[in-house]
Each structure stands twice: as C-alpha cells, then as structure tokens.
Amino acid sequence: MTLPHFPRIPLGFFPTPLVELPRLSKVLGGPTIFMKRDDQTGLAFGGNKTRKLQYLLGDALNQGCGAVITAGAAQSNHCRQTAAAAAKLGLECHLVLGGDAPDKPSGNLLLDQIFDCRIHWAGEHRKGEDIPEIFEELQAAQKKPYIVPYGGSNELGTLAFAEAAHELDTQGNHHLFTHIVFASSSGGTQAGLMLGKKMLGKSYQVVGINIDKAETDGTYFDRHIVSLANCAAKLVGLEHEFTDQDLTLNSDYLGAGYAVIGDLENEAILLTARTEGILLDPVYTARAMGGLIQMIRSGEIGRKDRVLFWHTGGTPALFAYANGLDLARRTGKGFLQAPG
Numbered sequence: 001m002t003l004p005h006f007p008r009i010p011l012g013f014f015p016t017p018l019v020e021l022p023r024l025s026k027v028l029g030g031p032t033i034f035m036k037r038d039d040q041t042g043l044a045f046g047g048n049k050t051r052k053l054q055y056l057l058g059d060a061l062n063q064g065c066g067a068v069i070t071a072g073a074a075q076s077n078h079c080r081q082t083a084a085a086a087a088k089l090g091l092e093c094h095l096v097l098g099g100d101a102p103d104k105p106s107g108n109l110l111l112d113q114i115f116d117c118r119i120h121w122a123g124e125h126r127k128g129e130d131i132p133e134i135f136e137e138l139q140a141a142q143k144k145p146y147i148v149p150y151g152g153s154n155e156l157g158t159l160a161f162a163e164a165a166h167e168l169d170t171q172g173n174h175h176l177f178t179h180i181v182f183a184s185s186s187g188g189t190q191a192g193l194m195l196g197k198k199m200l201g202k203s204y205q206v207v208g209i210n211i212d213k214a215e216t217d218g219t220y221f222d223r224h225i226v227s228l229a230n231c232a233a234k235l236v237g238l239e240h241e242f243t244d245q246d247l248t249l250n251s252d253y254l255g256a257g258y259a260v261i262g263d264l265e266n267e268a269i270l271l272t273a274r275t276e277g278i279l280l281d282p283v284y285t286a287r288a289m290g291g292l293i294q295m296i297r298s299g300e301i302g303r304k305d306r307v308l309f310w311h312t313g314g315t316p317a318l319f320a321y322a323n324g325l326d327l328a329r330r331t332g333k334g335f336l337q338a339p340g
C-alpha cells in the first residue's frame with residue numbers, strides 16, 4: 001500500500017543514514033543494533049520534527065498562511081526546527097515557551113533567537129495553552145496564522161512518520177528488524193511508525209520509550225497515540241482500527257521527570273559517544289537509549305534480536321544541560337567492558 005499525495009515542502013535531506021553500531025552492540029553483549037540517523041535531517045542540527053514540518057508547513061503554505069505558532073519547553077527541539085523552517089520559508093514564527101526568559105540563552109533557545117522568532121514566555125504552560133490568544137491577535141492583524149500542533153503531532157505529522165517507515169524499508173528491507181526503539185513524547189513518531197508498519201505488513205515491534213509522563217490533550221498518552229494512528233489511517237485510506245493491542249509504550253524510564261538527567265541518561269550518552277562517536281541528547285534519545293540498554297541487560301531484548309534505534313535528534317540541548325552531565329564518574333577502567 002502506497003502513501004497518497006499531500007502537499008509537502010522539502011526541508012531536509014532524505015533518506016537519513018542507516019548505520020550499524022557494532023561496538024555498542026559488543027559492549028552490551030547483545031543484539032545487532034542499527035541506528036536511523038534522524039539527527040541528520042539537515043535542518044538546523046536536525047531532528048524528527050523536520051519530517052513532520054515538511055507536511056505541516058506544506059499545508060500552511062497551501063492555505064496561504066503568513067505566520068506560524070507553536071509551543072514547547074524552553075529547550076524544545078520541535079520549536080527550534082519550526083523556527084528554522086519558518087525562516088527558510090519566509091513565515092513569521094511565534095513560539096510559546098514554558099518557563100521564563102533566562103539571563104543567557106543556550107542550546108535550542110539560542111538557536112530560536114538566531115532565527116529571529118517571537119518568543120512568548122508562558123510560565124507553567126509548556127504545552128501551548130496560550131496559543132489561542134496569540135492566534136486571535138495575529139488573525140486580527142491579518143497575518144493568517146497557522147497553528148503547528150504540540151510536537152508536530154496531528155494526522156499530518158503522523159503521516160510523515162508512516163512515510164519514514166517506508167523510507168526505512170527502502171534502505172533496510174533485508175534487515176528483518178525485530179524491534180524499533182525510540183523516544184516517544186507527543187506521539188506522532190510512534191503513531192506514524194505503527195501506521196507504516198501496518199501498511200508495509202512488517203512484524204517488528206514498535207517500542208516507544210515514554211519520556212514525559214504528563215497527559216496530552218486531557219486523554220492519557222497511550223489513548224492519544226492510538227487515536228493519532230487511527231486519524232492518520234483514515235487520511236491514507238487504510239481500513240484498520242488500531243487498538244491498545246497495537247501499542248507498545250514503555251513507561252519504565254520516566255526517572256525523576258521530564259528533562260531531569262539521571263544515571264540512565266548519563267550512561268547512555270557516554271557509552272554511545274565512546275563506542276560509536278555518536279551524540280545523543282540528554283532529554284529524549286539518551287532516555288530512550290538508556291531504556292534500550294536496560295532491556296538488553298534484563299533479557300527483554302535478546303542476543304539474537306536485531307534492533308533499530310531511531311535517533312530522533314535533539315543534540316543542541318546537550319549544551320543547555322551541560323550541568324546534568326556526569327563526566328568525571330564514568331571514565332574509569334572497565335566502563336567499556338562487555339558484561340560477563
């Protein structure tokens with residue numbers, strides 16, 4: 001089954017590379033591990049939101065919009081990629097960010113400012129609660145605003161990840177992955193991979209590692225992902241009703257909360273960097289990789305399995321969370337030895 005055509009605006013470099021991680025795999029004494037490098041989508045340090053924005057901003061341009069509004073945390077990768085895409089397309093960009101303006105911007109926030117977007121500080125409201133008010137102001141000013149949903153996750157953003165599953169299939173048809181593991185937070189990535197899997201008739205398990213325990217849209221996160229998958233299925237004309245049965249969302253690694261960097265994240269960052277020369281971000285991909293490492297250690301993922309870790313980006317946040325990194329404690333001998 002192929003994907004129907006929707007207006008999509010090119011914003012990045014695709015397909016993103018698919019690489020094997022033999023040294024990481026060896027250190028873990030575990031499965032074959034591949035990585036899909038969506039940290040290399042090419043738009044302002046890359047990330048998975050580039051895929052979604054190709055469809056969302058394609059829709060915005062199609063509707064003749066002149067401004068975009070979106071929301072997120074101060075270190076939102078989604079907001080940074082939206083700001084870059086808006087700059088490229090000549091759209092005015094408004095970001096509604098949680099928290100308060102810091103004295104000195106760093107990481108993603110520094111990049112947002114380089115792209116000259118208007119930042120609205122929203123205190124506790126990091127999920128776009130204040131968007132309607134700004135939308136009305138922009139509308140009154142005849143700017144034809146377009147709302148990019150939180151994390152880019154609506155049926156169009158989901159469609160973009162169904163397309164990503166198709167892209168992977170053209171690169172890795174022969175790989176016979178048993179699991180695809182990635183960070184899941186606003187749900188579009190996971191719902192899209194679920195849809196793509198169904199369309200392609202694949203048997204791999206789509207394993208989202210839950211990053212942020214907060215609810216999304218007033219329904220619990222798992223319900224939200226299933227409903228996104230169903231909305232996107234309608235959009236592509238797939239006759240399938242996704243249910244909880246189709247969903248694997250692992251919530252074992254929420255740690256001390258969103259963007260709180262702990263041992264799990266530290267180990268994942270250092271291990272991946274020191275075995276493969278690849279950077280993870282502290283908030284999303286390190287938590288997801290930490291989860292994968294634990295699942296390998298516990299035997300939940302076996303030695304014979306073939307895992308694809310989907311690197312969803314986020315690396316600029318490394319600079320903003322430098323204080324959470326524990327560089328001193330983990331450089332000792334034995335750190336890179338295979339267990340047993």
Ligand SMILES: *Cc1c(COP(=O)(O)O)cnc(C)c1O
Pocket residue numbers: 047048049077078151153183184185186187188189190281284285312313314315
């Ligand atoms: C947004 C984001 C995710 C989560 O993707 P969703 O589609 O929102 O679930 C994972 N990793 C990074 C780096 C992100 O920026």
